[in-house]
Amino acid sequence: MNPPETTTLREKLSGTVVTAADPGYDTARAVWNGDIDRRPAVVAECATREDVVTALAFGREKGLEITVRGGGHSFSGSAVADDGLVIDLGGLSRITVDPDARTARAGGGAVWADVDETTQRYGLATVGGTVSDTGVGGLTLGGGFGWLTAKHGLTIDNLLSAEVVTADGRILRASEVEHPDLFWALRGGGGNFGVVTEFEFRLHRVGLAEVGLFFWTLANAPDAMRFAKDVIATLPPGTGSMLVGITAPPAPFVPPEHHFAPGLALVVAGFDGPERHERLVERIRGGLPTAFELVTPMPYAELQKLLDPTAPRGILAYEKSLYVSSLSEKVIDVIAARLPDKASPTTVLPIVPLQDTFSTVPDDATAFGGPRTPGFVIGLAATAPTPELLAADRAWVRSLWEELLPHSNNYGGYLNFMNEYDEDRVRTAFGAEKYARLAAIKAVYDPDNVFHHNANIRPAE
């Protein structure tokens, strides 16, 4: 394809326009998942919301496939398409905090590290993801869960409003009172409804996090899973937790004999002071002997970076997920039997409890794609330093996902943990009723399906 003429776009945009002829093209087109190697025709690095309007109009006029880049952190690499136009929001990363109102505004291209660092200056936080350079944009629009989800719900449960550039170039504010249909759809419906240039979040007082990480080797996998299941079911309400199949890193808190040992880690994060946490830690210690542990208070912003080393930019990645309502004996048997087969030391299997405040929010209050009843989202996240290891673990992910299917209460899985946006799984994740409501809203705000390079919702006829 011939590159489009970009002179006028370059004149109009206050940000930078990058094509294959410009220096920096390879950096501009790179995304977190190093397995994605797409060559867009134009990257419009937007600096203002008006830039977004300009870039969108340019892309539509030239008939280019349009993609939107928040933090560029999706597994699918949906932020870039071959021969397309990337609306890159990296320049829109400003964070402002109103400590009295306990609200924060974050630019559509901000990453969670920016948000956490700024809000924590006031001892405040909202619900963000567990890896700090994940984009606020994609994570929020797909739902968003993290260590604070048990206490404060999903990220979308804390979204107060959003500024959106719609497919026809209008700049709207969506909230409970302005364009409430759009606001509902943005809270879980992904990037289907426009380009969000600013998110406004509710903040909560969050001080020190009381963290405990307990590791069992695979020799103990079924017992460790049963024990972790019991602990998770009886956690003090509001405690963040994750059970993760993982290879022990060569970190200072890991005894040398366990470096690179595959196993299971239970991570708990309490936000209600040391006493409750100490009781919990004693209970875990008294329950099942661990290979090693890390128990320490840490600032919330540091907790938000705890898992960063597991997911460096440029690693090759592939993911599928599904929801289960409980860690049944069948689920435990399948996972414990298959964990030893993963090939890459960086591949992880996070089992994230979704409970407490998460499941107090009515299912139809937001467009979240997944059950609001208490349960777990299981991520099967292959990450690898080499194509060979990725190929091995991609096959492992696919076969393990198939084995878990009969035990799932929603095989659509979490939209933000998808590499391939199969229509069937997207529809299943939402359910027929929610999908139909989303499709009707899509028909109002994006009737031509301009924003389709994502977990796509087709506009209703």
Ligand SMILES: Cc1cc2nc3c(=O)[nH]c(=O)nc-3n(C[C@H](O)[C@H](O)[C@H](O)COP(=O)(O)OP(=O)(O)OC[C@H]3O[C@@H](n4cnc5c(N)ncnc54)[C@H](O)[C@@H]3O)c2cc1C
């Ligand atoms: C290592 C790792 C850890 C993760 N941990 C968590 C976690 O703890 N919790 C969790 O909920 N998720 C988690 N995720 C999943 C994460 O939510 C998704 O990958 C998400 O898509 C990342 O958003 P992004 O803006 O960085 O991605 P991008 O690739 O930039 O965007 C993905 C898509 O989202 C849409 N989009 C992004 N920003 C905007 C915007 N401002 N306006 C309109 N559309 C937009 C676009 O359709 C875009 O193609 C994790 C992912 C990884 C790779």
